[in-house]
Amino acid sequence: MKRVFLLVCLATATLITKAQTSTNTPVETKPVEVIQLKETSYDFGKIQQGRPVTHNFELVNLGKEPLMLENVQASCGCTTPEWSKDAIQPGATSVIKVGYNAAAEGQFAKTITITYNNHQFKTINITGNVFKGPATSAPVNASLSLLKNN
Numbered sequence: 368m369k370r371v372f373l374l375v376c377l378a379t380a381t382l383i384t385k386a387q388t389s390t391n392t393p394v395e396t397k398p399v400e401v402i403q404l405k406e407t408s409y410d411f412g413k414i415q416q417g418r419p420v421t422h423n424f425e426l427v428n429l430g431k432e433p434l435m436l437e438n439v440q441a442s443c444g445c446t447t448p449e450w451s452k453d454a455i456q457p458g459a460t461s462v463i464k465v466g467y468n469a470a471a472e473g474q475f476a477k478t479i480t481i482t483y484n485n486h487q488f489k490t491i492n493i494t495g496n497v498f499k500g501p502a503t504s505a506p507v508n509a510s511l512s513l514l515k516n517n
Contacts, residue, residue: 389444401430402481402489413496414469418500421466424491428455430484439463445470446477446493469497 405425414420428434433454441448449464465479474496481489 383458385387399430401428401432401434402483402487403427403429404489404491407490408492408494409465411467411493414467414497415467415500416496416497419466420462420495422493424463424465424501425460426455426463426481428457431457434483436461436481436483437465437482437486438480440480440482442478442480445475446479448479463491465491465493467495468495469495471473472497472499 402424402510405427409422409424411420411422433456434453436450436452439448439450445468447466447468450464453462463479463481467475467477474494476492476494479491479493481491483489
C-alpha cells in the first residue's frame with residue numbers, strides 16, 4: 368500500500384512539474400515583415416573595367432508605422448550604397464542606389480545588408496563580370512607617323 372501511495376505521489380509531482388513548465392514557457396513571436404524589396408539581387412552582366420555602374424533597389428513599407436533604414440552597408444569598399452535617411456511612411460516606396468566600382472577584372476558577387484526598425488536585417492546581392500577594356504580610348508592610327516608637320 369505504501370508503494371502504491373508513493374507511486375501516486377511521484378506521478379502527481381511529475382505531472383505538476385510538466386504542466387508548470389509548459390504554461391510558463393514564453394512563446395516566441397516572429398516580427399511582422401514590414402519591408403518588401405521588389406528584387407533582392409541584380410546581375411550587372413558584363414562590365415568594362417574602369418566603368419562604375421549603379422542599380423536602384425526599390426523597397427516598400429508594408430507596416431503601419433514609419434520605416435527607418437538605420438544603416439545600409441556593403442561587404443567591401445568597392446560597393447557604395449546610397450539611401451534616404453528620412454522615414455518611409457506606410458505604403459510609401461524608397462530607393463537604395465548601389466554603385467559598384469569595376470576596377471578589378473573578373474567575376475564579382477557582393478552583399479549589401481540593410482538594417483532597419485531596431486536591428487532587423489535584409490540582404491541584397493549584386494553580381495557581374497568585369498572584362499578588361501582597351502588600353503586607350505581609341506585604336507592607335509599607325510599612319511599618323513607618316514604625316515609631316517609643315
